[in-house]
Amino acid sequence: MTSTNSTGTGRTPGDIFATTRWTVVVAAGQQAEAALEELYRLYWYPLYAYARRRGQTKEDAEDLTQTFLAGLIQKNSFTGLQPARGRFRAFLLAAFKNFLANEWDKARAQKRGGGAALSLDWQDADTRYRIEPVDNLSPDKLYDRAWAVLLLEQVVTRLRDECVADGKAELFEQLREFLMVGKSAVPYPAVAVALSLNEGAVRVAVHRLRRRYRELLREEIAQTLADPAQIEAEMQALLSAFAA
Numbered sequence: 001m002t003s004t005n006s007t008g009t010g011r012t013p014g015d016i017f018a019t020t021r022w023t024v025v026v027a028a029g030q031q032a033e034a035a036l037e038e039l040y041r042l043y044w045y046p047l048y049a050y051a052r053r054r055g056q057t058k059e060d061a062e063d064l065t066q067t068f069l070a071g072l073i074q075k076n077s078f079t080g081l082q083p084a085r086g087r088f089r090a091f092l093l094a095a096f097k098n099f100l101a102n103e104w105d106k107a108r109a110q111k112r113g114g115g116a117a118l119s120l121d122w123q124d125a126d127t128r129y130r131i132e133p134v135d136n137l138s139p140d141k142l143y144d145r146a147w148a149v150l151l152l153e154q155v156v157t158r159l160r161d162e163c164v165a166d167g168k169a170e171l172f173e174q175l176r177e178f179l180m181v182g183k184s185a186v187p188y189p190a191v192a193v194a195l196s197l198n199e200g201a202v203r204v205a206v207h208r209l210r211r212r213y214r215e216l217l218r219e220e221i222a223q224t225l226a227d228p229a230q231i232e233a234e235m236q237a238l239l240s241a242f243a244a
Contacts, residue, residue: 043147050096053139064099068099071099088223144241145241147238147241148238151221152217170195176209221238
């Protein structure tokens with residue numbers, strides 16, 4: 001298992017997961033297990049939200065999600081996980097649907113997590129689920145949106161960490177809200193005053209921050225794909241989840 005840094009991203013410079021792709025996960029071995037467990041830690045919430053949307057109570061959704069993930073890790077076997085399956089999020093949801101259909105009684109009979117429980121923030125999960133505007137979303141659509149939100153949060157966290165490491169924490173905090181808006185929406189003069197920079201310098205900073213944001217987004221998406229050629233399509237699919 002990889003170490004977890006203070007930001008909660010699960011990454012430290014040079015660790016296993018930073019260079020691991022979904023293609024590594026499909027190969028049996030200790031490195032693949034560590035990468036898979038880290039993916040679970042990052043992206044378990046969409047499964048919880050899916051179970052809740054399917055009508056499970058808070059407690060039952062917690063039990064099902066925990067038991068499912070712990071069971072996959074405990075099996076120490078990735079037979080059947082083929083690169084042709086492509087997207088890790090698609091594999092994870094398909095496996096969870098199968099688990100819900102076939103393992104309900106077994107899940108309820110076992111102790112949560114079967115002795116290999118992941119440390120998951122259930123209180124935060126329930127709070128998030130209750131405040132999200134999901135009235136018109138199907139369980140599958142909600143899963144995709146939750147996955148997209150978490151992935152973007154990971155990207156922003158990585159970008160913030162890089163800025164902090166470069167001594168640009170204040171710059172990041174001033175500019176982060178402009179990462180996803182059009183150029184005309186950025187109040188360059190006001191930001192320039194706040195940062196004691198000229199407007200030209202702010203424009204350059206915004207451009208560089210957005211460029212790095214896109215690079216990190218592609219990297220984060222690549223972590224969950226078998227084929228790098230799928231990156232653009234996956235980016236569009238995940239971003240379209242917000243339009244659902």
